[in-house]
Amino acid sequence: MLCATAVMGTANAGTLVMESWRVDDKALWETVLIPAFSKGHPGIDIKFSPTAPTEYDSSLLARFGSGTVGDLVACRPFDVSQTLYSKGYLDKLDGKPGMEHFEATALLAWQSDDARTTFCMPVASVIHGFLYNKKIFKKLNLQAPKTEAEFLSVLDAIKKNGSYVPLALGTAEKWEATQTLFTSIGPNYWRGETGRKALISGKAKFTDAAFVAAFDYEKKLSAYLPNTASTQSYSDSQHQFASGRAAVYPVGSWDISYFNQVAGLEFGVFAPPVRAAGDKCYILDHMDIGIGINKKSRNKEDAYKFLEWLGSQEFADIYTNRVTGFFSLSNHLIAVRDPIGKQMMEWRTACESSIRVNAQILNRGQPSLEQELWSVNADVLNGNLSGKDAASRIQNGLSASYKSLRK
Structure with missing residues (x-):
């Protein structure tokens, strides 16, 4: 060979x-x-x-x-x-x-x-956001949300209806908790590249208010996951949304082609909601x-x-x-x-782009910050950590293992 x-x-x-x-x-x-x-x-x-x-x-x-x-x-x-x-x-x-x-x-x-x-x-890069089932949204008279409050209101309405899983996401494989959710919603809290670069330079910490708020937001979203979230795989989540059993799916744009092949599935996409109306938007364009x-x-x-x-x-x-x-x-x-791809690419013009918060330099310590984020975000979504405790755990690891990497 x-x-x-x-x-x-x-x-x-x-x-x-x-x-x-x-x-x-x-x-x-x-x-x-x-x-x-x-x-x-x-x-x-x-x-x-x-x-x-x-x-x-x-x-x-x-x-x-x-x-x-x-x-x-x-x-x-x-x-x-x-x-x-x-x-x-x-x-x-x-x-x-x-x-x-x-x-x-x-x-x-x-x-x-x-x-x-x-x-x-x-x-090429990939862009993150949220897919939604158009038929479900129409049936429940819902609109694609633009703010955090609107998103939580939409998820509340879906959960109250009881016929669908509000948010198709599992934590069995852990990586989705970080790569398709936390690092997607987070840039609207730490102001994208500004916050990411501040972590590298040591001018910011994960225990700062903006990062804690991102973990807190993720914690709120955990209330809308399927009951089987802790044992649900990435493939399970795909099937859950594809079959019409879930209303919203945290998406990496690589998933578009998969869902395009599902007969009868009508879906739209919205960007990670901003914190409040009028706020500048940030997207993960990794x-x-x-x-x-x-x-x-x-x-x-x-x-x-x-x-x-x-x-x-x-x-x-x-x-x-x-x-x-x-x-x-x-x-x-x-x-x-592709209509979904076109809409996501247009976010580059409307919003400021950022990359995964840990991707540059910060993954070089031991244990890897990537692996630490997988575990911590899965624990947040499984109800085992508060936003404040999650931020402290990540920052403690960063302080111990990555200090020498900072410039």
Whole structure:
């Protein structure tokens, strides 16, 4: 198997091998994206070579070490890819053709901490919000909420009716509590990037009022989860909303394509409600995937031609509209055809974007802040922690494990 990979990673001069964890995108690359590139670049063959997501990071690191990695590499955001760069495995991309189409904010997930070096080209992000069942809302005479008070009122009405689960979310796998709920509603409390950067610099603490208020809000939402929440998986929550048994679903935009396939399901979407009418809105627009170039690629000239195309309007348009729920990070104007995706992308204009509060730098301690947030937010939703206690637990871990990481 290793020998086969080695042959693939050192393919003949006219062939580029692209590594990725996006197994589900294989058909798209082979039948749409690669042929689109090939029309303008005859003679450059590309092989899309995905690895299972759970095995990708360790496999990639091992194969970089043995010299058997392909020419182009799909990059995870932040620390995973920064580790590859720090080990000398990825080329610097600053000033390369195609990179001019990305603003500084889009580069953040694939830069050195001092923002002086970029090692992966941004491709796409995911956006968070809430899906709602249109038939249920119409039946109960409800409107998509815009404020926290309106959201709680809507959930109260659904719970009082008794026919539907107000909020389809479980805590068995824990990650959804953080990634699709807490870090989605939180930016409206800690003012997005302002609060996130303040945590990194040490000017803010999770025990500050804004962060405690976000945990308190999450605690309020726990009253509307299904009775089986503590044993309910991510898949269970998907099925609960898809079947019409739940009215609202905390969504990451990657879920759109799943629900689009459910016959008879009519759903809309609303952004994380602001604290009060007239408040500025913040959304979670989190970098998901980039593309880097193997520093030891034997075919860098063609690799950079492909990278330039990845930064083009053509690629951004195809990718955004064919990989539903993944939004181009380039500054090209894209006409999003999926109605839910279009509405979510428009939030970028109406609201200020932020990323997951722990994603940059703060995950580097032991235990990982990511894992701590999973446990704490699950405990909040399961009724085991108050907002104040949750904030204290996270801050205590941050103070003990992450002090040296602050600048």
